[in-house]
Amino acid sequence: MDYKFDFGPVWDGMPGLLMGCLGTLYLALAGMVLATIIGIGGVILRDSRFPPFRWLIKSFVELIRNTPFLVQCYFIFFALPLLGEQLGVLMFDFGLTDKAGNVLRLSPTATAVIALGVNGGAYAIEIIRGGVQAVSKGQIEAGLALGLHRAQVFRLIVLKPALRAIYPSLTSQFTLLTLTTSVASAIAAYELTSVAEDINGRTFRTFEIYFTVTLMYLAISTLMALLFNAISRRYFSYPVK
Amino acid sequence: MATATIANSTQSTSPMIAMEHVEKWYGAYKALSDINLTVRTGEKIVLCGPSGSGKSTLIRCINHLEAYSKGRILVGGVQLGESAKTIDAVRREVGMVFQQFNLFPHLTILQNCTLSPMRTRGLSKIQAEATARRLLERVRILEQADKYPAQLSGGQQQRVAIARALCMEPKVMLFDEPTSALDPEMVKEVLDTMISLADDGMTMIVVTHEMGFARQVADRVIFMAEGSIVEEGPPAEFFTNPKHDRTKKFLGEILRGH
Numbered sequence: 001m002d003y004k005f006d007f008g009p010v011w012d013g014m015p016g017l018l019m020g021c022l023g024t025l026y027l028a029l030a031g032m033v034l035a036t037i038i039g040i041g042g043v044i045l046r047d048s049r050f051p052p053f054r055w056l057i058k059s060f061v062e063l064i065r066n067t068p069f070l071v072q073c074y075f076i077f078f079a080l081p082l083l084g085e086q087l088g089v090l091m092f093d094f095g096l097t098d099k100a101g102n103v104l105r106l107s108p109t110a111t112a113v114i115a116l117g118v119n120g121g122a123y124a125i126e127i128i129r130g131g132v133q134a135v136s137k138g139q140i141e142a143g144l145a146l147g148l149h150r151a152q153v154f155r156l157i158v159l160k161p162a163l164r165a166i167y168p169s170l171t172s173q174f175t176l177l178t179l180t181t182s183v184a185s186a187i188a189a190y191e192l193t194s195v196a197e198d199i200n201g202r203t204f205r206t207f208e209i210y211f212t213v214t215l216m217y218l219a220i221s222t223l224m225a226l227l228f229n230a231i232s233r234r235y236f237s238y239p240v241k
Numbered sequence: 242m243a244t245a246t247i248a249n250s251t252q253s254t255s256p257m258i259a260m261e262h263v264e265k266w267y268g269a270y271k272a273l274s275d276i277n278l279t280v281r282t283g284e285k286i287v288l289c290g291p292s293g294s295g296k297s298t299l300i301r302c303i304n305h306l307e308a309y310s311k312g313r314i315l316v317g318g319v320q321l322g323e324s325a326k327t328i329d330a331v332r333r334e335v336g337m338v339f340q341q342f343n344l345f346p347h348l349t350i351l352q353n354c355t356l357s358p359m360r361t362r363g364l365s366k367i368q369a370e371a372t373a374r375r376l377l378e379r380v381r382i383l384e385q386a387d388k389y390p391a392q393l394s395g396g397q398q399q400r401v402a403i404a405r406a407l408c409m410e411p412k413v414m415l416f417d418e419p420t421s422a423l424d425p426e427m428v429k430e431v432l433d434t435m436i437s438l439a440d441d442g443m444t445m446i447v448v449t450h451e452m453g454f455a456r457q458v459a460d461r462v463i464f465m466a467e468g469s470i471v472e473e474g475p476p477a478e479f480f481t482n483p484k485h486d487r488t489k490k491f492l493g494e495i496l497r498g499h
């Protein structure tokens with residue numbers, strides 16, 4: 001009852017918190033771009049005529065959707081470099097070790113982007129695939145009859161209506177991805193939650209800090225919603241029946 | 242192969258389309274059996290028959306939307322299906338108009354018409370748009386060039402679909418029930434467009450039950466049932482003096498329905 005609100009430490013930490021917001025935005029945007037690339041590429045392979053590709057993507061999606069995101073982060077951050085050590089010289093060729101053979105661990109931020117992209121990508125594959133299947137067969141046939149190749153039909157005719165059809169699901173998945181960036185504080189990636197934890201550890205102004213951070217996440221989500229709407233207006237606003 | 246080339250070099254007599262002993266199987270179901278059909282340059286064929294008789298399957302084999310199972314199909318002397326290249330070559334020469342129009346909803350009318358000429362024939366945007374505008378003018382819909390398909394009526398969309406196919410400068414046009422999905426008041430505008438195309442000498446195969454169109458335009462009417470060609474002949478003879486009972490029964494049903 002005699003707890004006195006004191007936003008002083010929050011105010012002192014504001015530059016750090018705002019930088020943390022930028023870090024979160026960076027992780028979210030980079031993660032979404034990677035997830036979109038994995039999503040679209042995955043759909044192409046998932047429905048390719050080459051069975052090993054289909055099988056590979058199916059397993060990838062199952063693996064990612066049935067394991068926790070935090071474990072995926074740890075795996076990329078700790079386990080992959082160890083795996084790399086076992087492979088030794090080979091990894092040097094890929095730029096993952098220095099000349100002495102020491103394993104170069106990915107930076108926390110790079111790890112977080114990859115983890116967010118891979119995780120979001122697995123969900124995006126399933127979502128985008130639904131959109132592709134919703135495009136009528138007649139559209140594909142009209143494209144083929146006009147002499148376009150299968151890849152051109154996908155890129156020029158199928159993709160945009162498919163993305164439009166599932167845009168609401170994809171953006172809600174990406175809002176989730178934005179909020180999931182906070183999990184990356186576990187590997188000390190630079191983002192809002194890790195800045196908040198740092199200030200909290202020094203000042204113990206827990207309520208004030210997380211109250212402020214909550215508002216900041218709300219603001220970030222709102223910003224994302226505005227971005228999603230702008231993209232929708234720019235690319236998906238053609239009239240349909 | 243050499244003899245085939247020689248035979249085809251006699252341009253005036255070589256058919257535009259030749260189907261020889263063509264069969265099409267869907268698994269264990271035989272959709273086409275022993276189809277033999279020769280279409281001369283400039284000839285107009287109307288294909289009719291009950292639902293499920295294989296009309297769509299037949300014309301979709303001609304541009305390889307369906308792979309045929311047996312026999313051979315030559316389009317402009319090119320044997321279809323020997324390699325992927327022959328399929329490309331044939332699709333560039335054969336235009337198709339579908340029952341459901343199949344315009345691309347995310348592209349404007351003009352973009353619908355320029356997409357493939359720019360991608361497959363390497364036309365510049367300026368060239369492709371000039372051709373597209375000329376052909377949209379021809380189907381009397383140029384004023385809608387910057388609209389999207391959903392903003393047009395069914396009849397207008399089908400005329401755009403015809404213009405879009407013509408932009409590829411095809412030698413043959415295939416129509417699969419082009420007026421069946423239209424409201425009755427829009428059928429005429431589409432048929433008129435097709436008649437004017439026929440008057441210009443286009444080689445056409447039209448699946449339709451519009452018997453007025455068949456009488457006016459067709460050189461030959463072909464009747465199919467259960468995957469086979471049952472009867473064919475010039476419209477005057479076909480309509481007034483059908484030989485097979487199946488044909489008589491079909492014509493009776495069609496005429497009662499109108």
Ligand SMILES: Nc1ncnc2c1ncn2[C@@H]1O[C@H](COP(=O)(O)OP(=O)(O)O)[C@@H](O)[C@H]1O
Nearest residue numbers: 267270272290291292293294295296297298299
């Ligand atoms: N993709 C397909 N798979 C299996 N059967 C099919 C397929 N397409 C058509 N068929 C069958 O082939 C027959 C001929 O179909 P179709 O050519 O569409 O007839 P039509 O156009 O004369 O109505 C029908 O019995 C139809 O059910």
Ligand SMILES: [Mg+2]
Nearest residue numbers: 296297298418
């Ligand atoms: Mg049909």
